[in-house]
Ligand code: SF4
C-alpha cells in the first residue's frame with residue numbers, strides 16, 4: 601500500500617522538469633516556454649546573468665560597484681543576484697547600494713523605505729542622493745511647475761547626473777542598473793519608430809560611458825526578461841516595492857511597450873530578437889551622417905536647444921561641442937557648453953519666476969478689488 605502511495609505521488613513523465621527530468625515542472629519559462637522546476641529556474645536565471653557578466657567582462661577583481669537601487673523589483677533582484685554571484689564565483693567586488701530620492705511623495709519615500717530594509721537584509725552599505733540637495737527642486741515641484749507631460753525627461757536627465765555624482769562621492773566609477781531585456785527592446789523600438797539614429801546606435805550597449813567621464817554604467821540584466829525577474833523575486837520572496845510612479849511613463853514609451861507586449865504574446869523570443877537586431881544595426885560613418893543634419897543657425901540661446909517634439913517628448917540637442925567638455929555652470933561633464941541638467945534647470949527657474957509674478961499680480965489684483973469694495977458705500 602505504502603509503495604502504491606509513493607508511486608501515485610510521482611509526477612507523470614509529461615509533468616517532469618524539462619531540464620533535470622526528476623522534479624515536477626512548476627514554471628513555464630517566459631523566455632522560451634520551457635517547463636521547468638523551481639530549482640532549475642533559479643539555476644538558469646542566475647547562470648545566464650553570470651554568463652552575461654563574464655562574456656562582456658563587466659567587472660574586474662577588487663572593483664567597487666554601485667548598484668542603482670530604487671526598491672523596485674529589477675534593482676532588488678539585481679542587488680540580491682549580484683551579491684550571490686559575487687560570493688559564488690569570487691568576483692571580488694565591493695558592492696554598495698546607491699539610491700536617488702527624486703522627491704515624489706507617496707512613491708519614492710515608500711520605495712526608499714524598501715531599499716533601507718534591503719540594506720539590512722543584504723548587509724550592503726547604502727548612499728542616498730536627493731534632487732532637493734543637488735538641484736534645489738523635487739520632482740513634485742517640477743511637475744507642478746512644468747506639468748506632467750515631460751516629467752520622465754526631466755527625471756531621467758537629473759537621475760543620470762545624480763547617480764554619477766553619488767558614485768563620485770563614494771569614489772566609485774561603475775554603476776550597475778536593473779534595466780532588463782524588455783526595457784532595452786522597448787528603447788530600440790522607440791528609437792526606431794522616432795528615427796532617432798543617434799540614440800539607436802547606443803541603445804543596445806551593455807556598458808556605456810562618455811569619453812573622459814570616470815563613471816561607466818552597465819546592465820547585467822540586458823538579456824533577462826522582465827517576467828522572469830518578477831518570477832524570481834516572487835519565488836525567492838524578495839522584499840520589493842511594486843507601486844508605479846505617480847507620474848506615468850513617457851506617452852511614447854508607453855506605446856512602444858504596448859506594441860512590444862502584443863508582439864511578445866505571439867512570439868516570446870521577440871524581445872531577444874529585437875535586441876539582437878539592434879546590436880546588428882550598422883550605421884553610416886558619423887561624418888556622412890552629419891551631412892544630413894540640419895546646420896545650426898547663428899549662436900542660439902541655450903533655451904532654444906531644448907526642443908519639444910510633436911509627441912510631447914523633449915529633445916536636448918548637442919551642438920558643436922565634444923565629449924569631455926565641462927558644463928560652464930556646474931562643472932559636470934557635458935558635450936554642450938551647458939549640461940542638460942543645467943539647461944532644464946534654467947527653463948524651470950524661468951517658469952518658477954513667471955508663476956511668482958503671476959501670483960503677485962493676482963494678489964495685487966485681489967487687494968485692489970478689496971479696496972474698491974471697501975470704498976463702496978451703500
Ligand atoms: S516614471 Fe518618470 S517621473 Fe517617475 S520616477 Fe520614473 S522617470 Fe521619474
Ligand SMILES: [Zn+2]
Pocket residue numbers: 617618619620621622623636637638639640641
Ligand atoms: Zn529541474
Ligand SMILES: [Zn+2]
Pocket residue numbers: 927928929930931932938939940941942943
Ligand atoms: Zn551643469
